[in-house]
Amino acid sequence: MYKILDKVDYSDDVYMQVIEAPAVAAAAQPGQFIVLRIHEEGERIPLTIADFDRDKGTITIVVQAIGKSTRHLQKLGKGDSLANFIGPLGIPSEIENYGTVVCAGGGVGVAPVYPIARALKEAGNKVISIVAARNEKLLLWQDKMGEISDELIVTTDDGSCGRHCLVTEPLQELCETGGIDLIYAIGPGIMMKFCCKTTEPFGVKTIVSLNSIMVDGTGMCGACRVSVGGETKFVCVDGPEFDGHQVDFDLLMSRQRQYLSQEKESLDLYVECGGDQRCLK
Amino acid sequence: MPEVSNDKPERKPKRPKLPRTAIPEQPAKVRATNFEEVSLGYDEQMALTEASRCLQCKRPKCVLGCPVGIDIPAFIKLIEEGDPAAAIAKLKETTSFPAVCGRVCPQEEQCEKLCILGRKQEPVAIGRLERYAADWEAANGPSGKPEIAASKGKHVGVVGSGPAGVTCAGELAKMGYDVTIYEALHKPGGVLVYGIPEFRLPKDIVQRECDYVESLGVEIKLDHVIGRTMTVDQMAENGHDAIFLANGAGLPAFMNIPGENLNGVYSANEFLTRSNLMKAYRFPEYDTPIKVGKKVAVIGGGNVAMDAARTALRLGAEVHLIYRRSREEMPARNEEIHHAEEEGIIFDLLTNPTQILGDQEGWVEEIEVVDMELGEPDASGRRRPVPREGSERRIPVDVVIVSVGTKANPLLTKSTSGLELTGRGNIVADEHTLLTSKEGVFAGGDIVTGAATVILAMGAGKLAARSIDRYLQGQPLLTPEEEEAIQAASDKAAETAAAK
Ligand SMILES: Cc1cc2nc3c(=O)[nH]c(=O)nc-3n(C[C@H](O)[C@H](O)[C@H](O)COP(=O)(O)OP(=O)(O)OC[C@H]3O[C@@H](n4cnc5c(N)ncnc54)[C@H](O)[C@@H]3O)c2cc1C
Ligand code: FES
Numbered sequence: 001m002y003k004i005l006d007k008v009d010y011s012d013d014v015y016m017q018v019i020e021a022p023a024v025a026a027a028a029q030p031g032q033f034i035v036l037r038i039h040e041e042g043e044r045i046p047l048t049i050a051d052f053d054r055d056k057g058t059i060t061i062v063v064q065a066i067g068k069s070t071r072h073l074q075k076l077g078k079g080d081s082l083a084n085f086i087g088p089l090g091i092p093s094e095i096e097n098y099g100t101v102v103c104a105g106g107g108v109g110v111a112p113v114y115p116i117a118r119a120l121k122e123a124g125n126k127v128i129s130i131v132a133a134r135n136e137k138l139l140l141w142q143d144k145m146g147e148i149s150d151e152l153i154v155t156t157d158d159g160s161c162g163r164h165c166l167v168t169e170p171l172q173e174l175c176e177t178g179g180i181d182l183i184y185a186i187g188p189g190i191m192m193k194f195c196c197k198t199t200e201p202f203g204v205k206t207i208v209s210l211n212s213i214m215v216d217g218t219g220m221c222g223a224c225r226v227s228v229g230g231e232t233k234f235v236c237v238d239g240p241e242f243d244g245h246q247v248d249f250d251l252l253m254s255r256q257r258q259y260l261s262q263e264k265e266s267l268d269l270y271v272e273c274g275g276d277q278r279c280l281k
Numbered sequence: 282m283p284e285v286s287n288d289k290p291e292r293k294p295k296r297p298k299l300p301r302t303a304i305p306e307q308p309a310k311v312r313a314t315n316f317e318e319v320s321l322g323y324d325e326q327m328a329l330t331e332a333s334r335c336l337q338c339k340r341p342k343c344v345l346g347c348p349v350g351i352d353i354p355a356f357i358k359l360i361e362e363g364d365p366a367a368a369i370a371k372l373k374e375t376t377s378f379p380a381v382c383g384r385v386c387p388q389e390e391q392c393e394k395l396c397i398l399g400r401k402q403e404p405v406a407i408g409r410l411e412r413y414a415a416d417w418e419a420a421n422g423p424s425g426k427p428e429i430a431a432s433k434g435k436h437v438g439v440v441g442s443g444p445a446g447v448t449c450a451g452e453l454a455k456m457g458y459d460v461t462i463y464e465a466l467h468k469p470g471g472v473l474v475y476g477i478p479e480f481r482l483p484k485d486i487v488q489r490e491c492d493y494v495e496s497l498g499v500e501i502k503l504d505h506v507i508g509r510t511m512t513v514d515q516m517a518e519n520g521h522d523a524i525f526l527a528n529g530a531g532l533p534a535f536m537n538i539p540g541e542n543l544n545g546v547y548s549a550n551e552f553l554t555r556s557n558l559m560k561a562y563r564f565p566e567y568d569t570p571i572k573v574g575k576k577v578a579v580i581g582g583g584n585v586a587m588d589a590a591r592t593a594l595r596l597g598a599e600v601h602l603i604y605r606r607s608r609e610e611m612p613a614r615n616e617e618i619h620h621a622e623e624e625g626i627i628f629d630l631l632t633n634p635t636q637i638l639g640d641q642e643g644w645v646e647e648i649e650v651v652d653m654e655l656g657e658p659d660a661s662g663r664r665r666p667v668p669r670e671g672s673e674r675r676i677p678v679d680v681v682i683v684s685v686g687t688k689a690n691p692l693l694t695k696s697t698s699g700l701e702l703t704g705r706g707n708i709v710a711d712e713h714t715l716l717t718s719k720e721g722v723f724a725g726g727d728i729v730t731g732a733a734t735v736i737l738a739m740g741a742g743k744l745a746a747r748s749i750d751r752y753l754q755g756q757p758l759l760t761p762e763e764e765e766a767i768q769a770a771s772d773k774a775a776e777t778a779a780a781k
Contacts, residue, residue, distance in 0.1 A: 023510050037467060043559060043568035044467075069568055084467040086504040215559065215569075218465050218506055219690050220475075220531040221551035225542055232535065232542060237692055251542055254643035258544045262570035269565050 001081035002036075005058060011137050013065045014108055015074050016050070022057030024087045030115035031093030031209065031241055034059060035217040037084040038072055045069050046214040048186075048240070049088060050111035059087070062111035062140065068266040075275060089217045090240045093207075097124040099181035102174055103149070104130040104195060106167055106187025110140040112209055113186045118148045120184075126150050128174065132167035132187070136160035167191060168198045175202040183207070185244060189256060193249035200245050208244035210235045210252060213259070227251050301403035302331040309623040313594055316479045316562055319620060320384075328413040332361035334398065335405045342395035343407060349740045351375045353392055357410055365417040372414055373427070377448045377494075377739060380419065380486045381473060383412025386736050387614050419489065429497060430457035435753045438463065438521035440507045440693065443471020444735045445726025446527035447494050448742025449749075454497040456750050461521075463505040468558060471529055472727075473735070475558040476550070478588050480595070481617075484557070508696035513722065523721045523749045526708060527742065530727035532690040535683055536580070540637030545572055545645035549581070549589040549684035556592050574598050574680030578648050580634055581684030582611035587618065589682045590626045600626050601676065605633040605653050605666045629676075631655070633668060637681055647675040687732050694728075707731055713767060714748045714758040715741060723748055 006018040024034060033048045051060035065074045076082075093116045101120050105113035110131050121127045129149040133139040134157045146152045153170045154162025163170065167187075174180055175198070183206040185195035192208040199206045212224040212235045219237035226235055229246035233239065305321040306312070312319050323331065335357045343353045352371060359368035372379045388394075388408035396404030437453050439446045442464040450460045468474050470487040495501060507513060507528070516524055533548035535541050552571070555561040559569035575598060579590040582604035594600045602621070604611060607630050611618055622628070631653040638647045652672035655664035689706035701709040701718035708717055708724040715723045725741030727733055748758050759767070 023505065027510055041560070041567045043570075084504050086465070086467070086506060087509065089506065089509055215551060215554055216466065218509075218531075219692050220533070221554050222533045222535070222548040223551045227542060232537075237690075251643070255542070255544060257642075258572065259570045262564065262572075266565045266568060266570070 001083065002085040004076055004078060004080045004082065007077040009074075010062075010140060014062065014138065014140065015065070016060060016062045016111075017073070017076075018058050018060050019082065019085055020057060021059050021085045021087075024059055024085060025052050025054050025057045028052040028054075028059060028088040029092035030095065030119045031112075032088035032090045033112075033217070033240060034061070034085060034087030035089060035214065036061075036073075036082050036086070038069060038076070039083050042072075042083060043069055044084075044086075044215055044217065046089070046211070046217055046236070048112035048209060048211070049115065051115055059085070060111075062108050064108045067263040068270045071267065071270065072275065086217065089236060091238070093119065093184075093241060095119045095123050100126040100128065100179055102128045102130065102171065102180055102183045103145075104132065104167055104171060104183065104185045104187075105140075105145070106132045106185075106191035107134070107138060108140060109187030109191065109209075110145065113184060114141055114144055114148075116184055116186075117145065121148045121150075128180075129153065130155065130167055130170055131162075132156070132191070134158065166194070168194050171195055171198050175199055175204055180204050184209075189249055189253040192244060192247075193253075196244035196247070196249070206244040207241050208247060209240045210242060210247065211240070211256075212252060213256060226255070299330065299334050301334070301406055302327045302409075304406070304409050309620075309625070312480065313624040316595055318483055319480050322416055323409055323413045328360055328365075328410060329363070331406050331410055332357045335361070336397060338397060342397060343392040343405075346391040346393075346395040348391065348734075348736045349375050349743065351392075351411075353407055356414065357405065357407070360410055360414060365414050366421075368414040369418045372411060376411075376736075377451050377742075378444065378490045378735075379411050380415035381444070381482060381490060382736055382739070383408050383410075383415055384482050384486075385473075385477060387734060389615055391736070419486070423493075426496070427455055429455055432459070433457040433753070435459065435522045436461070436520055437523050437525065437749055437753075438516045439525045439527060440513070440516075441465075441471060441527040441529055441726070441728075442469035442491065442501060443527060443529050443726060443738060444473065445529075445738035445742040445745075446471070446525065447491060448739045449525050449527065449725070449745045450499045450742075451494045451497055452743055452746030453749060454494070454499045456746070458750075458753070459500075460498070461500045461502055463507050463511070463516075464501060464503050465506040465528075466558065467503050469501050469503065472531075475554045476585065476588070478553065478557055478592050480591070481588065506692070508693040513693065513697040513700075513719075517721065523723065523753055525715075525742075525745045525749060526693065526717070526722065526724040526728060527726045527738070527745075528690065528693050528728050530687045530689055530707075530732045532688045533683070534686045534688055536634065536685055538634060538636050540639060540645070541683065543637055543639040543645045543681075544643050545574065545679055546637060546681045546683065547572075549579075549585045549682055550687065552589050552682050553585070553592065556596070562592070562596060571596065572680055574678070576676075576678045577601070577680040577682060578603055578634075578676065578678045579682045579684060580604075581686075582606065582613060583684065583686070584613045584617055585687075586682075586684035587613045587621050587626075589684050591621055591624060593680070593682065594624055594626060598680065601629050601678070602626050603629045603632050603634060603648075603650060605631065606663065607631055607655065610663045631666065633666065634681075635673065638675070645679055645681055646677065648678050648681055649673055649675050687727075689728060689731070697722075705731070711758075713763070715745045716748060716752075716758060721752065723752075 003020040103117040224235040227248040356371040393404040469491040560567040561571035573596040577593040577598040653666035659665040726738035
């Protein structure tokens with residue numbers, strides 16, 4: 001069992017948990033993810049590592065509650081435990097001194113961008129961060145991102161905080177100004193797709209982190225396959241990071257919707273049962 | 282002890298005439314809708330009758346067919362004498378998982394193929410008797426724990442809890458070594474737990490075998506992905522005096538035809554893992570979903586394809602099995618093909634998929650296939666299927682399960698320094714010792730041989746345990762006699778070749 005040491009609610013839907021998992025923390029690097037299972041009947045859900053502390057042996061995850069499992073996880077807090085917590089999985093980010101790097105995070109995508117941006121900063125890069133969300137309530141980790149960035153840009157779709165625009169607008173401006181050596185864009189599929197569309201004409205390499213559906217997370221099943229540069233890749237072992245200009249985002253997003261109806265059925269039942277797993281039997 | 286010895290059938294006169302004892306099964310129509318075991322196993326009387334068919338050959342051929350050399354006549358004799366406890370003890374001298382092997386071994390290719398009775402009539406049902414003895418033990422409590430040698434103060438790390446890893450760990454524990462198994466998944470058992478369905482191998486049997494190995498003192502660390510959570514090199518640094526790599530052949534192959542990434546296209550591994558390991562067949566009680574579909578196409582002709590097809594059938598679909606050669610060339614076990622046919626799987630033979638077509642939303646809608654003809658034999662000796670031009674046609678389906686084999690998963694091997702691999706990514710290990718190119722590291726099972734069988738993986742586990750024991754005691758991995766025997770065998774092979 002893996003203990004939950006801390007939990008913070010950021011909004012009605014978004015929350016942060018700190019999990020005790022010393023073996024995972026000891027090996028964790030920016031860009032990697034974990035797979036967790038809440039209980040014996042649970043599914044395996046992949047989540048990108050938002051932070052890790054090797055000394056304390058902890059991993060931080062930031063989750064947006066959408067389906068049944070993430071709703072259930074949301075109800076757990078300090079003192080509760082998870083049945084399984086596996087990782088770190090995937091290939092770590094390639095951290096080196098590229099020069100000037102833009103790190104853009106959309107929604108909960110800001111969380112996985114954070115350790116990457118921090119490592120890039122430590123490696124000597126000039127880090128320009130863009131923290132984006134639909135509205136102010138959904139903005140995440142502005143302060144944390146601010147601390148490790150040379151420059152911080154905040155955008156909201158509705159203008160409730162920061163600039164009133166989509167994440168692509170400052171991205172476009174930065175590309176136009178020039179001098180950008182690398183871009184990281186992490187968030188919902190649609191956000192990453194348009195970030196890549198924005199940067200492609202400028203030829204600035206744009207790395208994305210893909211959040212496909214997974215089962216094992218070790219390359220054994222192929223549930224996570226995506227098309228990159230016309231070739232089939234397994235996100236869990238070949239990624240999760242890829243050159244965004246090569247990724248078929250439409251396929252990614254279509255595959256993410258595979259279980260929508262089952263997810264709804266499961267969530268509805270869960271809500272009907274008042275969150276009691278036993279009543280599903 | 283059951284009271285059986287009295288009503289034992291008269292032996293001598295009946296022996297040659299008795300037909301092979303049929304095994305009771307769930308009727309095909311019934312079992313096609315549930316996940317309970319298909320075959321119900323012999324009862325005591327059936328086992329005694331079947332055991333009495335064994336001729337107790339002085340030089341038994343069947344033993345030569347068994348990859349681990351079980352003393353088959355001996356355990357059958359003990360069953361016949363009404364002593365299943367002794368029979369299971371005899372079996373366990375050589376095999377770690379009789380309950381598993383009795384169910385899933387391809388006996389018709391191994392021991393039973395060589396049974397003398399088989400020349401004139403049907404061979405003795407060795408597998409069913411093995412299962413009987415193992416199930417007897419499960420029902421009547423374990424027949425005593427094996428002796429465990431005094432601690433040798435050395436620690437062995439095993440990667441993977443499939444049949445190879447668990448067998449090796451069990452053997453080493455009995456010899457007095459501290460053993461830790463590292464398993465990537467959240468349940469031990471390897472393919473036995475994620476691949477082979479409940480209706481062929483109930484999961485509580487696999488769990489029981491893993492519990493048994495733990496009872497010998499083996500520690501099983503789940504959720505540990507070697508190559509990620511820890512590397513093989515780190516295992517060595519962290520006090521493992523020897524390492525056995527038994528991480529299987531778990532990387533699904535696809536066909537590289539258009540449409541393979543559409544929604545509703547699964548690898549057999551994914552489909553089976555969802556259903557078996559994650560229990561998606563009990564969704565929504567279990568959280569993992571599975572797309573069942575009304576009409577499913579399974580591509581392939583091996584055991585894995587049969588398992589996927591029969592699982593889809595049980596989930597309520599009409600299932601077409603698409604295979605490019607004919608029934609005779611199917612690599613699946615005869616029994617599985619037969620069971621699949623009985624249950625109503627539709628076999629589209631000499632048929633090959635050319636593309637999968639989807640609807641606007643990205644879901645599978647049709648599969649395009651082409652008829653095949655058998656041409657000249659290929660390297661495998663089987664006649665090569667060639668497409669018949671202009672025979673393309675489309676079958677409407679909503680789920681496609683691709684079961685065209687597995688490859689070596691590079692996750693572990695790529696992260697390990699100094700490990701020699703074959704061109705296909707399998708680990709190179711000495712045939713006789715299982716030593717790899719890396720000091721103190723041994724490897725066996727599917728990761729070395731490519732996808733094979735449970736019994737071969739178990740055999741590799743045993744061999745590895747013997748080599749690791751010798752290695753840790755500073756002895757040569759092969760005794761001089763063994764070296765001689767190997768030399769003699771290879772000389773003889775060279776002679777035969779020269780004579781030809
Ligand atoms: C669906 C299916 C049906 C089959 N039916 C039969 C049958 O009827 N009869 C028969 O004899 N054989 C059958 N086989 C083949 C048989 O199951 C395998 O040959 C056998 O299980 C191989 O054993 P193994 O121990 O080498 O590997 P596996 O059983 O594959 O076990 C390997 C284990 O290692 C773990 N692992 C992998 N990588 C890592 C890592 N990096 N770190 C930690 N752990 C790791 C895996 O999760 C797995 O648990 C079948 C196979 C499949 C897929
Ligand atoms: S999640 Fe199974 S292969 Fe990637």
